[in-house]
Amino acid sequence: MPEKPAITSTELGGLWITYQEKTMFLRMLEYFIEKADDEKAKEIMTNLYEELDLYVSKITDIFKNEGAAIPVGFTSHDVNKGVPKLYDNGLDIMLIRLLKEISMGLHSLNITMTYREDIVMMFKELTAIAQNYYNLCTQYLLEKGMLVRPPYVSMPDSVEFVKDNSYLGGINPFGEKRALNTVEVAHLHHAIESNFAGMQMIIGFAQCANKSEVKMFFNEGAELAKGIIKELREVFLQSDVPSAEPSGGNVTASTVSPFSDKLMMYCTSLLCSFSMGGNSLGTAFSMRNDLSAKMSVFMKDIFEYAHKGAKIMIKNGWMEEPPQMVERKQIIKE
Structure with a gap:
């Protein structure tokens, strides 16, 4: 070798x-x-x-x-x-x-x-x-006081085991739901924090994008992030868990783009991939059925949004192809 x-x-x-x-x-x-x-x-x-x-x-x-x-x-x-x-x-x-x-x-x-x-x-x-x-x-x-720590919790003084299937309940929107566990809080807080930062970034992109279809795409992404934040904060409120977004950072009033539309589209594509991965983990580690269902809907919406972005990138010649495997059938055909 x-x-x-x-x-x-x-x-x-x-x-x-x-x-x-x-x-x-x-x-x-x-x-x-x-x-x-x-x-x-x-x-x-x-x-x-x-x-x-x-x-x-x-x-x-x-x-x-x-x-x-x-x-x-x-x-x-x-x-x-x-x-x-x-x-x-x-x-x-x-x-x-x-x-x-x-x-x-x-x-x-x-x-x-x-x-x-x-x-x-x-x-x-x-x-x-x-x-x-x-x-x-x-x-x-x-x-700098720009980041909010996750909610604190009373320390457990004993070990408990799940006693029945009601622990997994919660799919009925009108049914009674147990309090969130700390693993679920961790993933929900992370999702709120990430979506908040991503929303701020995309709002800036929307202000300064050159092409109108790209502006519209970024606007749609900002609204999608807002919707996810709103729904997750509501879950916290229902369990009497305090929730707050980061208090630092803002988008200025500038409408002159520091980045090409190509770069901003690729960056947004990365954010979508990251968000889908985060929601997948949230789904896997959430033991309350309603949370898993909610995360699955988020993934579907983000996937559809990312697919729309890919079409815009292809249309404008911004999507660079990864190295390809040899197309054997085409070689044989020729």
Whole structure:
């Protein structure tokens, strides 16, 4: 066996999607760093930029060494640092925190589909970077009072076991529902927090998108996120659990886009994928039937919204194709 065997299809796919995500992230960081007015936030973003830029170069080198075409990804054409500020009062760090959460999931998944040791190590290192900066963003937002901690709970003084199937009940909207357990609260709070940050990001995209169909698409996404937040907050209220969205960050009145429509559409697609994954976990770990049903409806709505976005990207020539397997039937036919 050679010291470094050729990369496999799954490794090529993992590197390709990481290249797309990281080049998008770098363009967004370039703009956020340029507009940062808080020194600590600027330091976090600058250090993150330098670390990620190094790994984009590493992935590029692997593609070159393997004789693979370098993806287009996102370039200087997809960002305009000279336009007015679109996000203010800590919303830049809030959005970076959300994107780092997506990165953690993406890299952890890629590790499970990677076999060559140097690429496994790369994804492990990227996972560590994502975890580190996610925590830095979290602590920054907490220090600034921009992030709300999840609800507190009385500590259990004994261990209980489920006694009957009524624990799973709740599908009847008029029936009596048991109180939420802490696992369910965790997933519901996370969904509210993520949808709030995503909604803020998409509202900004809607204000400054160039194409009218893209504006309409982002408006629809913001309304979808609002609806999900409203329904989940209602679940908390029914169980007498306090719920509050983050208090920091806002979208300015700027209508001049810092990013290309292509970049904003791809970013929204990532958010949709992340949201569907989060709702899947929420469904799997929620033991109350009405919550599982609610999460399933959310997933259906998000999937349909993401599919609509994919059609817009294809129509405008913005969807870059991942590397394909050889089309054997076509070769034989020719």
